[in-house]
Amino acid sequence: xxxxxxxxxxxxxxxxxxxxxxxxxxxxxxxxxxxxxxxxxxxxxxxxxxxxxxxxxxxxxxxxxxxxxxxxxxxxxxxxxxxxxxxxxxxxxxxxxxxxxxxxxxxxxxxxxxxxxxxxxxxxxxxxxxxxxxxxxxxxxxxxxxxxxxxxxxxxxxxxxxxxxxxxxxxxxxxxxxxxxxxxxxxxxxxxxxxxxxxxxxxxxxxxxxxxxxxxxxxxxxxxxxxxxxxxxxxxxx
Amino acid sequence: xxxxxxxxxxxxxxxxxxxxxxxxxxxxxxxxxxxxxxxxxxxxxxxxxxxxxxxxxxxxxxxxxxxxxxxxxxxxxxxxxxxxxxxxxxxxxxxxxxxxxxxxxxxxxxxxxxxxxxxxxxxxxxxxxxxxxxxxxxxxxxxxxxxxxxxxxxxxxxxxxxxxxxxxxxxxxxxxxxxxxxxxxxxxxxxxxxxxxxxxxxxxxxxxxxxxxxxxxxxxxxxxxxxxxxxxxxxxxx
Numbered sequence: 001x002x003x004x005x006x007x008x009x010x011x012x013x014x015x016x017x018x019x020x021x022x023x024x025x026x027x028x029x030x031x032x033x034x035x036x037x038x039x040x041x042x043x044x045x046x047x048x049x050x051x052x053x054x055x056x057x058x059x060x061x062x063x064x065x066x067x068x069x070x071x072x073x074x075x076x077x078x079x080x081x082x083x084x085x086x087x088x089x090x091x092x093x094x095x096x097x098x099x100x101x102x103x104x105x106x107x108x109x110x111x112x113x114x115x116x117x118x119x120x121x122x123x124x125x126x127x128x129x130x131x132x133x134x135x136x137x138x139x140x141x142x143x144x145x146x147x148x149x150x151x152x153x154x155x156x157x158x159x160x161x162x163x164x165x166x167x168x169x170x171x172x173x174x175x176x177x178x179x180x181x182x183x184x185x186x187x188x189x190x191x192x193x194x195x196x197x198x199x200x201x202x203x204x205x206x207x208x209x210x211x212x213x214x215x216x217x218x219x220x221x222x223x224x225x226x227x228x229x230x231x232x233x234x235x236x237x238x
Numbered sequence: 239x240x241x242x243x244x245x246x247x248x249x250x251x252x253x254x255x256x257x258x259x260x261x262x263x264x265x266x267x268x269x270x271x272x273x274x275x276x277x278x279x280x281x282x283x284x285x286x287x288x289x290x291x292x293x294x295x296x297x298x299x300x301x302x303x304x305x306x307x308x309x310x311x312x313x314x315x316x317x318x319x320x321x322x323x324x325x326x327x328x329x330x331x332x333x334x335x336x337x338x339x340x341x342x343x344x345x346x347x348x349x350x351x352x353x354x355x356x357x358x359x360x361x362x363x364x365x366x367x368x369x370x371x372x373x374x375x376x377x378x379x380x381x382x383x384x385x386x387x388x389x390x391x392x393x394x395x396x397x398x399x400x401x402x403x404x405x406x407x408x409x410x411x412x413x414x415x416x417x418x419x420x421x422x423x424x425x426x427x428x429x430x431x432x433x434x435x436x437x438x439x440x441x442x443x444x445x446x447x448x449x450x451x452x453x454x455x456x457x458x459x460x461x462x463x464x465x466x467x468x469x470x471x472x473x474x475x476x
Contacts, residue, residue, distance in 0.1 A: 030268060043349035068348050075310065079450045110306050110426075111281035112350040166469035188348075208472050212317045218456040231404035234446050 004090045009186025010066035011094045014038045021048035040065045063190045071115045072214035080221045099141040106135035152181035157200035160210045167206045171223040242328045247424025248304035249332045252276045259286035278303045301428045309353045310452035318459045337379040344373035390419035395438035398448045405444045409461040
């Protein structure tokens with residue numbers, strides 16, 4: 001069983017001080033939503049995020065407005081054979097300390113706008129769907145609280161500042177421990193907080209250049225499957 | 239060197255007989271484009287595609303309107319270490335026999351709407367950007383013509399109807415031949431045309447269940463990297 005935690009993910013609602021910016025108002029109109037119900041997205045709110053605000057230090061928005069990263073990561077995770085075999089559990093921790101728990105049987109929309117619609121619904125109702133067993137649910141929770149609850153046998157954070165090691169060797173080390181958790185950053189062009197790194201037993205880097213979070217996710221899951229012998233099992237003729 | 243061809247991809251403009259459907263008109267208005275300039279997308283034009291047309295047999299739209307597949311596949315391919323090392327060449331062949339050639343140095347937008355904007359531009363100007371060396375270019379070309387021009391040492395098509403084999407073994411076989419090409423389907427819930435299968439030396443399946451095209455792509459590229467020793471090379475401390 002592998003636990004995947006996308007940590008400090010760039011997912012949040014458009015903060016109040018940006019509600020009156022023209023790019024936010026225009027996007028709200030297109031989506032027929034109140035600005036406060038929108039998910040912050042650099043693709044649509046870039047100019048609002050560039051405007052300087054007295055309360056924001058320079059570069060304060062660097063880690064914000066990239067919900068697409070979680071989208072791509074979840075498509076990698078939920079469609080994998082590891083997940084279909086019930087051997088993967090996926091969580092998305094957000095930059096504002098919320099945790100989205102995803103049922104392994106959830107099938108996400110392949111369309112980005114629809115995925116954003118689901119995030120908007122999660123912020124409104126804390127679960128999706130609302131009328132039956134939730135496939136996605138969200139609650140206030142720090143990364144520390146999540147890991148304390150999950151109590152993995154080892155926790156490995158993947159980041160460019162980590163110790164260089166191939167994914168194959170990283171996975172072999174993780175798997176030796178039984179119930180490992182992997183932490184991957186759900187943001188772009190930035191680094192984990194110190195408080196996140198402190199939660200990891202090991203901090204590793206699987207390439208000398210920065211790789212997209214969804215690429216690290218796909219490779220981690222695939223190597224984990226290989227170590228479990230899944231590819232051979234699933235391609236054996238019955 | 240690995241050549242990746244996403245074949246029969248669900249990319250095309252909205253066909254003329256759907257231009258007057260309310261869902262197409264509404265979407266055209268939102269994008270401020272003429273309906274004829276839009277890329278067909280099941281997420282937005284679903285009801286137009288469901289409407290029966292005298293000229294369409296039942297299920298005729300099954301393979302259409304999924305440009306998101308190419309988006310996810312290209313994000314996997316272009317960001318990979320294999321591509322960064324100049325060892326991957328990527329082509330997108332469309333269901334209407336156009337071929338999009340992608341410069342390995344192209345960096346695609348991470349936002350789906352912007353990717354669609356690039357496709358729209360490609361249909362209008364045949365290349366992006368128009369004022370300098372193109373990073374993406376499009377021309378009329380069948381899959382057969384493309385493969386004749388590329389002249390790979392072996393061509394392997396990946397599809398659920400193929401011979402079951404693990405990706406590791408499939409890659410080892412392909413690599414033995416020097417300059418292999420891999421064909422992956424750029425559509426959902428459907429199969430390659432017979433004319434496509436005939437172009438392949440081998441037809442393989444890497445899982446007993448259907449995997450998303452981007453997952454097959456990611457695994458293929460990663461295994462190819464492993465066989466080349468790239469992960470070790472790229473995680474060695476200099």
